[in-house]
Amino acid sequence: xxxxxxxxxxYRAMFDLTAxxxxxxxxxxCCAGGSSLTAETAGRVLAVxxxxxxxxxxxxxxxxxxxxxxxxxxSAHADRFxxxxxxxxxxxxxxxxxxxRAFLTDLRRRPGRYxxxxxxxLPLADASVDLVLCSHLLFTWSDRFGLDWHRRAxxxxxxxxxxxxRLFPLVVQGTGETVPFLExxxxxxxxxGHRTRLCPVPxxxxxxxxxxxxxxxxxxx
Ligand SMILES: C[S@@+](CC[C@H](N)C(=O)[O-])C[C@H]1O[C@@H](n2cnc3c(N)ncnc32)[C@H](O)[C@@H]1O
Numbered sequence: 438x439x440x441x442x443x444x445x446x447x448y449r450a451m452f453d454l455t456a457x458x459x460x461x462x463x464x465x466x467c468c469a470g471g472s473s474l475t476a477e478t479a480g481r482v483l484a485v486x487x488x489x490x491x492x493x494x495x496x497x498x499x500x501x502x503x504x505x506x507x508x509x510x511x512s513a514h515a516d517r518f519x520x521x522x523x524x525x526x527x528x529x530x531x532x533x534x535x536x537x538r539a540f541l542t543d544l545r546r547r548p549g550r551y552x553x554x555x556x557x558x559l560p561l562a563d564a565s566v567d568l569v570l571c572s573h574l575l576f577t578w579s580d581r582f583g584l585d586w587h588r589r590a591x592x593x594x595x596x597x598x599x600x601x602x603r604l605f606p607l608v609v610q611g612t613g614e615t616v617p618f619l620e621x622x623x624x625x626x627x628x629x630g631h632r633t634r635l636c637p638v639p640x641x642x643x644x645x646x647x648x649x650x651x652x653x654x655x656x657x658x
Contacts, residue, residue: 438581439503440488440496441573442471442537445478450522450640451605452570452649462567465597467559468574469551471500473536476543480550483566490553493544500537507533517613522641529642557589561597569594569602576619576650577610584618591622591652595631598654605638606646613645623650630655 448454448466459478466474469484488496508530511518523529544551554560556574575582575590582590594602608615623633632653641647 438578439506440470440486440499441503441507442473442500442533442540443572444472444532444536444539445474447532447536447640448472448474448570448572451572451638452603453636453638454570454603458568462600463565465561465566465569467554467556467569467571467594470573471496471503471537471540472572473539473543474570475547475550476539480543480547482570483550483552485552485554485559485561487553487555489551493541496544497541500541504530504533504537514611517611517644519641519644522639557586557593559593559597563596564599565597567599567601569598571602571604573606573610575604576607576616579609579616579618580611584621587618587622588625591626595626595652595654598652600654602652602654603649604652605640605649606643607635607648607650608643608645610643613643615645619650626652 464482465485466472466482467485469475469486470488472484475482475484488499491499508526511526523532552560571594575587579587607619626633634651635648636651637647638649
């Protein structure tokens with residue numbers, strides 16, 4: 438799996454986030470990879486990813502390699518992507534490169550905001566952040582992680598969230614197909630008292646990926 442880098446602008450679009458929502462409370466980015474949401478919010482957002490255990494040198498090599506690998510995948514599968522949000526491949530490359538550089542700089546400046554951890558067990562206390570953002574792990578990698586892993590990963594993201602979890606995208610990477618067990622998991626969450634909604638988002642890139650899953654945590658849990 439590539440350790441990709443996305444900017445705060447991409448996160449705002451993927452999660453239909455307002456500046457107010459980002460500034461209002463504590464936010465967790467899991468899995469953050471080489472993204473610059475933490476850097477661009479002056480460390481307000483806590484970043485978690487298992488790749489942080491690699492250490493700065495190996496992590497930097499993987500993050501920078503992912504920029505070129507991502508470009509190669511996109512040009513080899515041009516039919517899977519649309520450009521209305523980025524404009525063109527050059528602009529996307531520039532945004533991703535700037536995000537990777539901002540991440541690597543901030544990693545040295547604020548190492549304590551980058552925590553090594555992997556779903557489905559995060560090194561965080563119950564209800565320790567207001568909002569959890571999860572981009573490009575659950576659902577998109579459902580060809581690698583199955584229903585039971587998703588069930589445990591979702592439970593863990595909800596455990597650490599005081600209010601809300603947002604997940605994007607909801608389609609399988611590569612094929613863009615819908616995830617067969619998404620509705621099963623939503624029904625299970627409803628049974629536990631959580632509320633979920635599929636919400637349209639302004640971000641466009643992978644064809645078919647135009648909504649996020651928003652989970653509102655049951656108040657008493
Ligand atoms: C495709 S990248 C997404 C990074 C970033 N959120 C983005 O949208 O560009 C997927 C990330 O998931 C991380 N990852 C892999 N397995 C994980 C797990 N079990 N728990 C949390 N993160 C994981 C990888 O290290 C990688 O950085």
